[in-house]
Amino acid sequence: MSLPYILLALLILAVAGFFVGRGKALSSANGDPRILHSLPGYYGWNVVVLTLVPSLLVLIVWLIVQPAVINNHVSSMISEETAAASSLDLVMSDVARVADGLDLAVSQGAMDAEMANSIRTELTDVRGRLGQVGVALGSNVTAETLRAAQSYRGWNATGLLFRTIGVLAVAVLGFVLGVIRTNPDFRARNSVETVVRYILIAAASIAILTTVGIVLSLIFNTVEFFRLYPATDFFFGLTWSPSFGGGSELGIVPLIWATMYISLIALAVAVPIGLFAAVYLSEYATPHVRAIAKPLLEILAGIPTIVYGLFALLTVGPLLMNVFGGGGVLGVGWMQGASSVFTAGVVMGIMLIPFVSSLSDDIINAVPQAMRDGSLGLGATHSETVKQVILPAALPGIVGAILLAASRAIGETMIVVLGAGAAARLSVNPLEAMTTVTAKIVSQLTGDADFASPEALVAFALGMTLFVVTLMLNIVALYIVRKYREQYD
Incomplete structure (x- = not known):
């Protein structure tokens, strides 16, 4: 499931959680909100928070970690000779481009089972047949790059599948937990306001963390520059x-x-x-x-x-x-x-x-x-x-x-x-x-x-x-x- 559909599913689950949590709170109080510790809406928002916050955190972490893990695995398939001839970043960029081309060919229905098998064995056949569907692999694509692209595509598909399962599982678990915790004595307002306070703290920290990140990136690269070029010539040079x-x-x-x-x-x-x-x-x-x-x-x-x-x-x-x-x-x-x-x-x-x-x-x-x-x-x-x-x-x-x-x-x-x-x-x-x-x-x-x-x-x-x-x-x-x-x- 693609990212927009995951977000849509989370939104639908959160909206349903609000009404279910609010409804259960009222029903547990026999329709009298005065019996409840908090207003009925807080119970609904508590379910929303438990549904969205953990699942979105898992999604964010997954989006950060998955590319690093896949690149680390696929880069190990690149020989030292290939990396030395260019740079590893450029080779990995080419691998990602070829993998996108393979995905495009599959999505257009232009790659049948016979062609998929021939990809693994014959590079020339890949260039010719993929060229028919407008996928430009380029003249510098080697068999090694193609094998890495296939692995990249497979790992990426597996990661997307487990991402969908993991995020939705966490969301459903939070939904169920929020509904189970809903009762007249539960301090829903305190729980929701605590989460909101931490969200506000995180939002206020973004500017500070961004500034720190910018400064650190400048410092590290500046130090690397002064290792290669004299600082006196840089600051006092007139040319x-x-x-x-x-x-x-x-x-x-x-x-x-x-x-x-x-x-x-x-x-x-x-x-x-x-x-x-x-x-x-x-x-x-x-x-x-x-x-x-x-x-x-x-x-x-x-x-x-x-x-x-x-x-x-x-x-x-x-x-x-x-x-x-x-x-x-x-x-x-x-x-x-x-x-x-x-x-x-x-x-x-x-x-x-x-x-x-x-x-x-x-x-x-x-x-x-x-x-x-x-x-x-x-x-x-x-x-x-x-x-x-x-x-x-x-x-x-x-x-x-x-x-x-x-x-x-x-x-x-x-x-x-x-x-x-x-x-x-x-x-x-x-x-x-x-x-x-x-x-x-x-x-x-x-x-x-x-x-x-x-x-x-x-x-x-x-x-x-x-x-x-x-x-x-x-x-x-x-x-x-x-x-x-x-x-x-």
């Missing part, structure tokens, strides 16, 4: 020139410089515009204007970054070329192409405006009205109140909004790829093409990268560097927030 044939120069300084340069330009565009827009919308705009302008401003946050990248490449870049290019209005020849740091920075700043504006607007509106009234009551004008009372009170939150925008700018990829160019260089000219850390992470992991080489592992070192930079930004923001918040506690 970025990767070569998968060897002799790479992987200095991060040009990438960090371009990342910070573009981010500063983006913040120079986004912070003044976003902050001024937030002050206007919260303090000066009429309700009618605010109701129209705020949603229109926030539309910018919903535009995909690829659209911003195309806007930078096709509109902003050529526009800047018309001004700063050799044949432009100024005729200065400072800009050689549409891609540049300034192009990406301006467009990224436009993208960040709603982040700064919306967050700052909410923070300014959260300033207590009593502070406004007190300032106005002392004779200050509205503008003086905004400048000397409201903005200082909202400063911690505004700093947080700016730091959030900075983190978004540092991690942006598509605008940089399309608007800033691909050249890794050190230059103070914002009209030259440069590239950032995120763009190089994409380029280093694109294609069939060998993760045993420093040219591929460097992507994790770049990601770890970005992680540390954003963490430092958050620490600085936390320090500023705490320092200024003490004045208004």
Whole structure:
């Protein structure tokens, strides 16, 4: 039974369990719910919990363990010569592809018993006859790969069968146990709320565990990279020139410089515009204007970054070329192409405006009205109140909004790829093409990268560097927030 059908069966069993548990609770109390320890619905939910929670846990564990067990068994059938000629991961990928092809042929009814027997003996016959049903095994499929694919397919089918039996058996057992435990003295509410509490704890732990997993994966691969490439050359090298044939120069300084340069330009565009827009919308705009302008401003946050990248490449870049290019209005020849740091920075700043504006607007509106009234009551004008009372009170939150925008700018990829160019260089000219850390992470992991080489592992070192930079930004923001918040506690 496939996974969707298993989930459907569990859902039907759980719904039936709710009504059976609730009905038995009422019948055991002779229809008087006052005799029951808990409300009748809790008894139904207790059956649902006992039916779903254990069976879903078994299903999740099975989905994790089964592929590992099958791959471990099938990989033992691959000879050392085959694994050495390519890589074991690529061979196993080919095995899974061939096994899927065999399953497709069976599902289409194109493989009879005679053909299935011939698969085990003649590879040529397999290619010819499976080719008739549109299954492309490829010219590099060997008899060894085919035998491994057959074993993979058999183990997978057996695993699916036992998965269905095991999950449904656990669900039925939980269903029966829940119904048996249903009686007027059973504390169904306590049981259900305990399970719900643990579910909430698990949900709250997912974010922490995800963060830990991301950090650990970065750390392990970064350590492996520094075993192959000197850390001093990486952090202090002024040249970025990767070569998968060897002799790479992987200095991060040009990438960090371009990342910070573009981010500063983006913040120079986004912070003044976003902050001024937030002050206007919260303090000066009429309700009618605010109701129209705020949603229109926030539309910018919903535009995909690829659209911003195309806007930078096709509109902003050529526009800047018309001004700063050799044949432009100024005729200065400072800009050689549409891609540049300034192009990406301006467009990224436009993208960040709603982040700064919306967050700052909410923070300014959260300033207590009593502070406004007190300032106005002392004779200050509205503008003086905004400048000397409201903005200082909202400063911690505004700093947080700016730091959030900075983190978004540092991690942006598509605008940089399309608007800033691909050249890794050190230059103070914002009209030259440069590239950032995120763009190089994409380029280093694109294609069939060998993760045993420093040219591929460097992507994790770049990601770890970005992680540390954003963490430092958050620490600085936390320090500023705490320092200024003490004045208004």
